Amino acid sequence: MNTIVNEGHIRLKIPKAAKISKSMGVFYNPAMGLSRDISVLLLNSLNRGNMQIADPLAATGVRSIRFLKELNKNKIKKNLINDNSKDAIKLIKENFALNNIQCKNNKKIQITCQDANLFLLNSAGFDYIDIDPFGSPNFLLDCACKRIARNGILAVTATDTSALCGTFPKACLRKYWAIPRRDAVMHETGLRILIRKIQLIAAQYEKALIPIFSYSKEHYMRAFLKNEKGKNNVDNILKQHGLFNEAGPMWLGNLWDKSLAEKMHKNAVSSKIFKNNKELIKLLKTIKEESKINAVGFSEINLQKKCSIIDKIKKRGYSASETHFNGQGIRSGIPASKLARLLENK
């Protein structure tokens, strides 16, 4: 049995299910609508058009249908949609029809049912690849890194946060080649561990994948990385891998391109679809502020004190903001000893 839901500008046929799980006929999680909102905003905020887009794990097709309906004119040259489930492909086609998008003889669209690695390898390359798997993205990273074009964007989701955030440290070591730590900063360190893993896979092909927008939310983490080719760029990336907070190795460079973070927030606030989405606007506003601060990690502060401490830090001439990683966190450039004195009210 199917039911119809709305997401963004589109309507979607999805399986009726008592519980959101991998065993749904075809997977759809409304909570990931925010992840799709962010993909749309990010692509609309980049100065790029005529893109070849890959959606290798498409499920209901929701992400690509939203791209086709919500991305600015001239953004998409071709959108390739794939899933290895026949049920998914049937539903994707029905969802295209539901949204009045003609698939047959449409040069902009290609729908295939094959293994995602073959789908990527059989292509000439993409300007945007969106890896949105169940659990770890590992199984697709090699082919995605091979097929991401120069200046292309690789978007990667991981939902195996129990490994990345340290509940299962041995799993993290096996899967991400790093030691995690379960503490107040774990969502940031987990995301940085994931980014380093992606960068190491790409480095083999002399591709430097630089994070332009990254975040952690509820049960998942997501990073958008831009492929800047060249040996020197790769060497510079590897120099920024190291330990933090007794965890790692991890990526110690920037998690965001701050002008992009600013533009995404601005575009969301002025967009018909997104301006009333409080959760999205709040996340983008917080990230916009924290992207301006060059600091790895943050300090967890008593919630009542948070705003006054941010003001005090700024009055002393240091940068400070909330962090989206932790409701009690402050990201700041202030030295730890000075922050400790401030907290003691000295």
Ligand SMILES: C[S@@+](CC[C@H](N)C(=O)[O-])C[C@H]1O[C@@H](n2cnc3c(N)ncnc32)[C@H](O)[C@@H]1O
């Ligand atoms: C988490 S869902 C994708 C959700 C979708 N991107 C969205 O935004 O709703 C993962 C999808 O990957 C598909 N899948 C899993 N392994 C695959 C593989 N090796 N090749 C192709 N598709 C695969 C599953 O059938 C499932 O539809």
